[in-house]
Amino acid sequence: MGIKILADSACDLTTNYYNEFDIEMVPLTVHLDDKNYEDGKTIHPKTVYDAMREGKTPKTSQVTPNTFQSIFTSYAKANQPLLYFSFSSQLSGTYQTAKMMEQEVKETYPEAPIHVIDTKCASLGYGLVVLHAAKLAKQGKSVNAIIESTKTCAKNMEHIFTVDNLEYLYRGGRVSRTAAFVGTLLKIKPILHVEDGKLIPLEKIRGSKKLFHRMLEIMEERGENISSQTIAISHGDDVERAEQLAAMIKEKFNVKEIIIEMVGSAIGAHSGPGTIALFFLNNTDFERP
Numbered sequence: 001m002g003i004k005i006l007a008d009s010a011c012d013l014t015t016n017y018y019n020e021f022d023i024e025m026v027p028l029t030v031h032l033d034d035k036n037y038e039d040g041k042t043i044h045p046k047t048v049y050d051a052m053r054e055g056k057t058p059k060t061s062q063v064t065p066n067t068f069q070s071i072f073t074s075y076a077k078a079n080q081p082l083l084y085f086s087f088s089s090q091l092s093g094t095y096q097t098a099k100m101m102e103q104e105v106k107e108t109y110p111e112a113p114i115h116v117i118d119t120k121c122a123s124l125g126y127g128l129v130v131l132h133a134a135k136l137a138k139q140g141k142s143v144n145a146i147i148e149s150t151k152t153c154a155k156n157m158e159h160i161f162t163v164d165n166l167e168y169l170y171r172g173g174r175v176s177r178t179a180a181f182v183g184t185l186l187k188i189k190p191i192l193h194v195e196d197g198k199l200i201p202l203e204k205i206r207g208s209k210k211l212f213h214r215m216l217e218i219m220e221e222r223g224e225n226i227s228s229q230t231i232a233i234s235h236g237d238d239v240e241r242a243e244q245l246a247a248m249i250k251e252k253f254n255v256k257e258i259i260i261e262m263v264g265s266a267i268g269a270h271s272g273p274g275t276i277a278l279f280f281l282n283n284t285d286f287e288r289p
């Protein structure tokens with residue numbers, strides 16, 4: 001029995017990746033129109049974005065304790081190693097819930113090879129970390145080797161992103177009402193990043209034309225061996241702009257592989273339509289599969 005990698009839906013990977021790399025996924029919940037949906041399973045992100053454009057405010061909730069208890073117990077009974085790499089603990093309570101259930105299950109199965117690791121990453125930045133772990137698992141690496149290498153990958157994962165409308169960040173408590181109003185009025189585009197798992201404003205750019213150029217400058221300043229990396233871009237229902245950014249990256253850095261996917265329903269419910277996010281490593285001095 002091999003080592004199983006578990007991720008939650010906030011990694012924004014599609015079913016193709018789960019199938020190809022034998023990754024198990026547990027969904028966060030999206031609440032819309034008085035109904036509950038499983039992120040990545042029973043609702044498409046475009047449904048969420050269209051609802052937000054109509055003025056609706058979707059809500060999200062973390063993975064339930066019962067879900068983790070059921071999954072962890074099944075692997076504990078089988079004595080199969082399970083590594084759950086979670087969505088950032090600074091953005092969701094899912095990691096804390098998983099740790100609580102890990103401890104509970106280990107009261108009954110003290111030798112259960114179950115490990116819960118906080119990636120402090122989000123969206124496809126988190127997705128790249130999960131793929132890193134899954135590739136190492138397929139290569140037959142040990143539990144400790146996978147954990148240590150993947151922790152290093154997560155620590156060095158850059159998230160550089162922008163949102164199309166500051167109103168959505170205001171609704172999520174990320175900016176003040178005044179900042180959202182003034183920013184929209186002056187056509188200010190924020191550039192944000194993730195630092196120790198938290199969303200942190202980085203810069204404000206006046207006008208969208210300068211935005212991608214500045215994102216590439218930041219990528220050049222922070223990235224390492226960019227041409228040899230798999231780069232990821234996620235978007236809030238704006239594939240044209242995502243492809244435009246990808247083309248600029250390929251031209252500037254001669255990157256061979258760029259993954260483009262839509263920001264999933266759970267994260268998209270907070271970032272909104274028009275979000276563009278860029279993910280790459282700032283240090284590649286570790287074992288990569």
